[in-house]
Amino acid sequence: MIKTKNAKQLVACQQCDALYDTPILKQGQSAKCTRCGSILAERKVDSIERSFYWSLAGIMLSAPAILLPLMGVTLVGQYHHASLLDCILALIDRGFFMIATLVFLFTLAVPVVRLLGAFYITYSFKFNRLKPSLLHFFRAFHYLDNWAMLNVFMLGIVVSMYKLLDDTELSINMGLLAFILWLICSTMASSTLDQDYIWQELENEFVD
């Protein structure tokens, strides 16, 4: 029993396994590993509130960001525009199923699920609706950590605009604004989410 008590006061670096006493942090502070320099622990400011509102805004922006046209081209009097969903549908039309699936996952499914997940977690904390199933839910949430690529898609939009500017008339649509706001909301929702705090609270509540 002494051993488990020991484990509670210690913290290990995720990157190099160095062992430290748990640092006592105020909101907004973070501790760095002295051996490899990666962040050991951090307390984010007002995490639950901020993440709740960012993810709520992100969820509301999802539909316009996905469905509204991002940009359009005009050439010899003909006009055509496309949204994020159109990109995926166009790939399916041409038979590129693997690429369509991956683009769908990285730019649509994963960001949306992450927003919904962050919203559900922060909602449960904000209104004190903690359930033991949240432990499993939050663990599953971590599987999606590396696979959201909205920022890369944004750079893709910029690059393809340059490509199109050369010989067509390019127009920018409302969807682009919605997409940029959506990108900001989902980035902020995940960066304000204090995982250490959430895990600690869930542990205090449900693990004896």
Place this chain on the structure above:
Amino acid sequence: MSIKTAQGSGLALCPKCHKLNNIRQCSGKNVRLQCIRCHGLFYPRKPYSLQYTLAWNFAALIAFIPANIYPIMILYSMGIGEPNTILSGIGEFIDLGLYPIAVIIFTASIIVPLIKIIGLFLLVYRVHTGVRLRPDKHSKFYHALEFLGPWSMLDVFVVALLVAVVELGFITSVAAGPAINYFTLTVIFTMIAANSFDPRLLWDKKQGCENAKEENDY
């Protein structure tokens, strides 16, 4: 000088919730544990980390060859198709004088995948042999590789956007080429390879080497 590690103290860190768990006393090997906090199953170190990294890395390298040979995009204008490989697409931007864009695409589609593949081979080799191992530098290098991974998808997204936007029937349209499949596989494989690598092995190996050295000295 040796820093206390979790493993050295009979503890293991859960990769999902970052809870320290006690390793069961009986065996000192890399046994599977269940986290007391999130109930996830995990290993103190990623099992067969080097082997998996090598395997995915080879797969990425193989897929990278057809990705550069076949056209990634075919531009149709008045019914005439003009195939573009990754490199010829970059060449076009240079011809137009759009150097920053050319540099961005060249970095994302050629330099980053190559550096990732070569870099991971190097890291695996260093950990395996322990020759000139500098964990502080090598772990920073590894994190840079991990961070850069998704940005290689840039070219794939550009092609997807162009295919969807430029659809003016006979006048002009864009089709994706077979290289896009191979290129995407390269990116995914390098991301999985980087994920399979366990940076803690760098430090383990270094400490192992130092301990062996000290024993020899006495």
